[in-house]
Amino acid sequence: MSARDVLRKIIGIELDESSQFGYPARQRMLDVSHNVILYLDDITVSFDGFKALNKLNLTIDAGELRCIIGPNGAGKTTMMDVITGKTRPDSGTAFFGQTVDLTRLSEPQIAHVGIGRKFQKPTIFEQHSVFENLELAMITDKRALTTLTAWLCDDDRDRIADTLRQIRLDKEADRPAGLLSHGQKQWLEIGMLLMQEPKLLLLDEPVAGMTDDETMRTAELFVSLAGKHSLVVVEHDMAFVKALGGKVTVLHEGSVLAEGGLDAVQNDQRVIEVYLGR
Amino acid sequence: MREPFIFRIFAALDARTRLGVAAFLAAALLLVPVLHLALPADSAFHVSTYAITLLGKIMCYAIVAVAMDLIWGYGGILSLGHGIFFALGGYAFGMYLMRQIGRDGSYQSDLPDFMVFLDWKQLPWYWSGSDSFLWVALLVVAVPALVAFVFGYFAFRSRIKGVYFSIITQALTYAAMLLFFRNETGFGGNNGFTDFKRVLGYTITSPETRLVLFGLTAAVLAFTFLFARWLVASKFGRVLTAIRDAESRVMFIGYDPLWFKLFIWTLSAVLCGIAGALYVPQVGIINPSEMSVANSIEIAIWVAVGGRGTLIGPIVGAFVVNLAKSWFTVSFPEYWLFFLGLLFIVVTLLLPQGLVGLWKTAWKTAWKTLRQTKEAQA
Numbered sequence: 221m222s223a224r225d226v227l228r229k230i231i232g233i234e235l236d237e238s239s240q241f242g243y244p245a246r247q248r249m250l251d252v253s254h255n256v257i258l259y260l261d262d263i264t265v266s267f268d269g270f271k272a273l274n275k276l277n278l279t280i281d282a283g284e285l286r287c288i289i290g291p292n293g294a295g296k297t298t299m300m301d302v303i304t305g306k307t308r309p310d311s312g313t314a315f316f317g318q319t320v321d322l323t324r325l326s327e328p329q330i331a332h333v334g335i336g337r338k339f340q341k342p343t344i345f346e347q348h349s350v351f352e353n354l355e356l357a358m359i360t361d362k363r364a365l366t367t368l369t370a371w372l373c374d375d376d377r378d379r380i381a382d383t384l385r386q387i388r389l390d391k392e393a394d395r396p397a398g399l400l401s402h403g404q405k406q407w408l409e410i411g412m413l414l415m416q417e418p419k420l421l422l423l424d425e426p427v428a429g430m431t432d433d434e435t436m437r438t439a440e441l442f443v444s445l446a447g448k449h450s451l452v453v454v455e456h457d458m459a460f461v462k463a464l465g466g467k468v469t470v471l472h473e474g475s476v477l478a479e480g481g482l483d484a485v486q487n488d489q490r491v492i493e494v495y496l497g498r
Numbered sequence: 499m500r501e502p503f504i505f506r507i508f509a510a511l512d513a514r515t516r517l518g519v520a521a522f523l524a525a526a527l528l529l530v531p532v533l534h535l536a537l538p539a540d541s542a543f544h545v546s547t548y549a550i551t552l553l554g555k556i557m558c559y560a561i562v563a564v565a566m567d568l569i570w571g572y573g574g575i576l577s578l579g580h581g582i583f584f585a586l587g588g589y590a591f592g593m594y595l596m597r598q599i600g601r602d603g604s605y606q607s608d609l610p611d612f613m614v615f616l617d618w619k620q621l622p623w624y625w626s627g628s629d630s631f632l633w634v635a636l637l638v639v640a641v642p643a644l645v646a647f648v649f650g651y652f653a654f655r656s657r658i659k660g661v662y663f664s665i666i667t668q669a670l671t672y673a674a675m676l677l678f679f680r681n682e683t684g685f686g687g688n689n690g691f692t693d694f695k696r697v698l699g700y701t702i703t704s705p706e707t708r709l710v711l712f713g714l715t716a717a718v719l720a721f722t723f724l725f726a727r728w729l730v731a732s733k734f735g736r737v738l739t740a741i742r743d744a745e746s747r748v749m750f751i752g753y754d755p756l757w758f759k760l761f762i763w764t765l766s767a768v769l770c771g772i773a774g775a776l777y778v779p780q781v782g783i784i785n786p787s788e789m790s791v792a793n794s795i796e797i798a799i800w801v802a803v804g805g806r807g808t809l810i811g812p813i814v815g816a817f818v819v820n821l822a823k824s825w826f827t828v829s830f831p832e833y834w835l836f837f838l839g840l841l842f843i844v845v846t847l848l849l850p851q852g853l854v855g856l857w858k859t860a861w862k863t864a865w866k867t868l869r870q871t872k873e874a875q876a
Contacts, residue, residue, distance in 0.1 A: 304750060306746075326754065328749050328754040331750055344747065345747065347743055348739070355733070356733075356748075356751065362751075362752045362753045363757065364734070364753075367753070367758075368733075369732075370732075370733040371733070416752065
């Protein structure tokens with residue numbers, strides 16, 4: 221073991237030449253040559269013996285819009301925790317593209333390689349203005365010392381203004397985010413995700429608490445994002461899932477129960493049993 | 499090319515703050531010296547030596563309070579061990595003052611008296627160079643910074659938060675106090691360092707030296723305030739408050755909270771160290787009681803009383819609580835701790851925003867009533 225390895229073991233700082241404070245140069249890292257952006261292979265996570273994920277296998281194609289459904293406790297949120305580095309799997313591998321091993325990166329590092337996450341409960345900075353929420357999320361060098369002297373150029377302001385229009389919050393830009401309605405908070409969090417310019421977006425119940433009109437507008441937005449980005453959407457609202465129109469994966473007891481188009485999945489006998497009870 | 503840093507700090511200020519800081523500096527650097535030196539001692543406007551020492555001491559506390567507010571009010575990290583950084587700065591500078599005594603001590607030795615008393619023949623290695631002002635000035639900054647950085651790195655990396663973090667900081671300062679209490683560790687035992695005679699060759703008790711120290715403390719306080727203002731208004735400050743409010747969101751948009759917390763934590767410790775170094779020559783003593791847990795808790799009380807999350811609040815809090823303390827400990831010494839406890843309860847229950855919050859609410863209400871009466875008249 222070299223001195224560098226020893227140091228890395230002791231203090232846990234990545235000392236790779238290509239990275240500073242452990243943030244890999246993202247362009248070099250992401251390789252989607254096999255047209256697959258996310259591989260989850262045999263992932264198992266157990267909490268005190270309860271298997272939240274049980275040998276889960278899932279692959280997401282580049283540019284795909286995938287919906288994940290499943291009853292409560294099926295492991296949907298745990299799966300997102302594994303992908304974003306919040307939970308380490310007990311076994312199995314998680315790869316982003318061909319080369320990025322997600323199980324070895326921290327949450328901020330995973331954000332930097334290009335995975336954005338929206339939480340089930342809208343999580344925004346309530347004390348900050350809507351504009352500042354987007355400013356903080358914007359893709360840039362996010363190390364502490366660079367942040368100290370960071371400033372917004374005109375291009376940055378334009379980009380924030382564009383996103384504000386896209387999420388229909390341009391009139392609320394200077395209001396504290398805590399004062400927004402629930403649906404608006406959901407939109408703001410989606411906007412923050414867009415500012416990160418992630419390759420893969422993980423969206424945990426993005427339309428909960430939205431009006432029907434807002435829900436349909438969100439569906440339109442997601443459909444327009446697919447192709448350029450890959451999206452994984454966890455949702456209970458079947459009308460919304462239908463509007464998204466992508467492939468559907470059903471999770472049950474921590475593994476994949478069925479996969480396919482919405483109609484095929486809804487008519488699958490096992491899925492009906494799981495949802496209606498035996 | 500952007501303007502130099504120092505200009506940006508000033509450019510970010512509003513007119514009211516500039517005026518306030520200028521008035522404060524004018525009072526501390528011109529008015530107080532004139533009133534102290536030019537007026538006879540029996541004049542009603544004469545500022546006594548006692549008052550200068552007291553205000554100088556409180557200004558040091560105010561620097562500590564601002565440092566505390568940066569991590570607690572803005573970073574959401576409550577330290578109940580900030581006394582350790584204050585004391586480390588104080589001890590480092592205190593040793594310089596001990597060396598300045600030279601052969602004028604009771605034992606007429608080159609060594610500080612307490613070392614002669616312990617029958618030591620030479621300085622321990624860690625105090626070598628302590629006769630150099632520059633080296634000690636470096637220690638005042640570097641020692642608190644190093645302790646804070648190492649402690650903070652492991653604590654924040656292990657994601658220790660909230661009350662657990664507070665308790666560990668208490669343990670840290672308590673352990674340090676026990677260490678400094680011991681005679682063989684070379685910090686003067688429970689008497690600490692005292693009987694100072696000179697600083698940079700000037701008599702430490704002369705009015706001029708006192709006024710210079712007083713003015714220097716005022717300038718450091720003003721600079722600390724302005725720097726903190728700039729910092730919390732920067733993007734760094736916004737990330738910091740974001741970490742306080744929703745740390746996981748901050749991580750998932752790609753900021754590593756560790757380095758942000760570590761930076762503000764170390765900065766806060768350095769400010770405390772500088773405050774400690776300014777405190778010791780004015781008060782004339784540094785001993786391990788500065789590291790007691792109660793002292794560190796008191797720092798948090800100043801901030802809470804003044805109003806955390808504002809920068810003027812901690813300064814107001816440090817002045818109000820310490821002026822009350824110096825009055826109480828003379829008039830009713832046995833009731834001070836009860837009063838302090840009561841104050842903390844009242845502030846927590848009734849004034850979550852502290853005195854600054856109370857002032858703002860009162861101001862708003864008065865303004866509203868005034869407008870309503872005007873409208874009613876019209």
